[in-house]
Amino acid sequence: MRASARARRVAAAREAFLSSGSARPAAAAAVDDTILTSWQRSQMAGVRIDVPEVPYYEDVDPRSRLARCAAPVLDRLHDRLDDIPVSIVLTDAQGRIIVRRDEERRLGRRFDTVSFAPGFSYAETHVGTNGVGTALETGTAVLVTGPEHFNEQSTAFACAGAPIRDPLSRRIEGLIDLSCLAGDAHPMMRALVQEAARDVERLLLEDGSERQQMVLQEFLAACRRRAGAVLSVAGDVVMANKEASVLLTPADSALLRMTAADTRRLDPGTTIEMSLADGRSAEVRCRPVARGRELAGTVFEVLPRDAHPSRSRRSRRPARVALPGLAGRDPAWLDACGQVRAAARRRASLLISGEDGTGKLAVARAALQDVHQAAAPTIIDCAEPDPLAAVHAASGQALVLRHLDRLPPEDADALAAVLDAASRRGPAPWLVGTARAGADLPEVLLQLFTTSVTLPPLRHRMDDLPDLAAALLNRLAPGRGSALAPDTERVLTRLAWPGNVGELAEVLRAALRRRRVGPIRRDDLPAGCFTASRRALTPLEALERDAIVAALVETDGNRTRAAERLGMSRSSLYRKIHTYGIEPVDPTG
Structure with missing residues (x-):
């Protein structure tokens, strides 16, 4: 009776919350702070209160390392809970269900009706307050x-979830959950999943130790084989010998860590070229270490092409200074600028890669001006019609081939032949190519370049955003003294910026059209800055999204008043907020 009385009080608090956005004080006393806070997050995320939109993902891996380490723990839970009406669930860190084991077939069918099944995500942003999503959200x-x-159709159930953390990094790897009908719930469910999560973490540690031991043995063998720089990567664990510590900068090591994720496709002993932060090229021998079907780690042996053992590290390192006219103080950005400057000084043909909008052309121009004080380079866009004719007619000290990844494949050999013929006729211009990061360029194009540099995306150097914005505002509105208000800066630093600096420039250009003089406020920003939509919107959807954002701003985030202003029901507004990924409006800025 006491349990059912509490359930009635919680139900009353939930009803009060859903009708007014906050639980009445008397009712809220029955609700744990964790639950009440989760309700608030669910409401701000626009989660539906009737039938949630539970997304399905095809790429959930039931043979992952987490699933393999969790299997014996799930087996033990199954034996302990035999004949008890409960389901045992394993999810990944995104709340996507990997495994569900039903102790009772009838219960499994009930869970199927609410998409609580492998492949579906029960993240809090999709379903609202629940044992999976809320445990992952709170940790x-x-x-x-x-x-x-939070969601009506989930109120028939009870679920207890405990996060599984990587024992070394403490990053959440997944979650174990016990779920049953609400009437069968027991407080011990929480203790059971906590115990199970600890058991999985122990097995992850043992598995990681075994993997790291395998990588360590290969690392030591490489150190014995070669009196040079050796570095290994095994998950979050990086080992380097003394020579590697002297030779490699943090940016060099970070590049090798990113390379390690792609080495599972390489044969042991495969050699790749790498441009070091000091401008030299290096030969890097890659040795992937496999553990069955999985990559345990990678060992790299690094040999600079023109090593000078007697030269001190301090004397051969270029100062970390940005190129003229380019804002930013992030170490990875400065290292990239240093590599481009070094290539320009040596006139080494250079491939600059990076995501769209990272500033590949701007970096090439700045390096040419900084090093050679030369006239503007000849720039040819390989995405334009007939780029070969433009290359034939090119002249000057530098030739920049933009968008090499968009060059028609049938033109690759011809382009290489034209450049080769030009180099035989006389002094060749400094050759620079740009391409999207990760683009699969034909081998004949890659052979045109002796070194390469990858520019970091804006989301990886967010500390540079204020300086970048100031520089862009000065360029877009010279003499106006435009600047970002603090609340505007906070909004911009929360965005992912898939279009990088180019996208930031477009946002500021739009804001300047609204705010001709004075600080740019958050309500001067375009509506897209307040959304996190996962897909491109149609023109009509974009108009609707902008209207919703405007209504929320005008009502200080009050969704009931915003729905009235828009002439739609509150549930429809919640659904559209979720669909368009509109972030909550904070009236305090």
Whole structure:
């Protein structure tokens, strides 16, 4: 009776919350702070309260390292809970269900009706308060029973979830959950999943130790084989011998760590070329270390092409200074600028890669001006019609081939032949190519370049955003003294910037059209800055999204008043907020 009385109080608090956006004080006393805070997050995320939109993902891997290490723990739970009406669930860090084991077939069918099944995501942003999503959101074990769920169709169930953390990095890897009908819930469910999560973490540690031991043995063998720089990567663990510590900068090591993720496709002993931060090229021998079907780690042996053992590290390192006219102080950005400057000084043919909008052309121009004080380079866009004719007619000290990844494949051999013929006729211009990061360029194009540099995306150097914005505003509105207000800067630093600096420039250009003079406020920003939509919108959808954002701004984030202003129901507004990924409006800025 006491349990059912509490359930009635929680149900009353939930109803009060859904109708007004906050629980009445008397009712809220029955609700744990963790649950109430989760309700607020769910509402701000626009989660539907009737039938949630539970997304399905095809790429959930039931043979992952997490699933393999969790299997014996799930087996033990299955034996302990035999004949008890409960389902045992394993999810990944995104709340996507990897495994569900049903102790009772009837219960499994009930869970199927609400898409609580492998491949579906029960993240809090999709389903609202629940044992999977809320535990992942808070990073702690939770038990969610009956009306404590945000979504109506989940109130028939109870679920207890505990996050599984990587024992070394403490990053959440997944979650173990026990779920049943609300009437069968027991407080011990929370303790059971906590114990199970600890058991999985122990097995992850043992598995990681075995993997790291394998990589360590290969690392030591490489150190014995070669009196040079050796570095190994095994997950979050990086080992380097003394020579590697002297030779490699943090940017060099970071590049090798990114390379390690792609080495599973390489044969042992494969050699690749790498441009070091000091401008030299190096030969890097890659040795992937496999553990069955999985990559345990990678060992790299690094040999500079023109090593000078007697030269001190301090004397051969270029100062970390940005190129003229380019804003930014992030170490990875400065290292990239240093590599481009070094290539320009040596007139080494250079391939600059990076995501769209990272500033590949701007970096090439700045390096040419900085090093050679030369006239503007000849720039040819390989995405334009007939780029070969433009290359034939090119002259000057530098030739920049933009968008090499968009060059028709049938033109690659012809382009290489034209450049080769030009180099035989006389002094060749400094050759620079640009391409999207990760683009699969034909081998004949790659052979045109002796070194390469990858520019970091804006989301990896967010500390540079204020300086970048100031430089862009000065360029877009010279003499106006435009600047970002603090609340505007906070909004911009929360965005992912898939279009990088180019996208930032477009946002500021739009804001300047609204705010001719004075600081740019957050309501001067385009509506897209307040959304996190996962897909491109149609023109009509974009108009609707902008209208919703405007209504929320005008009502200080009050969704009931915003829905009235838009002439739609509150549930429709919640659904569209979720669909368009509109972030909550904070009236305090």
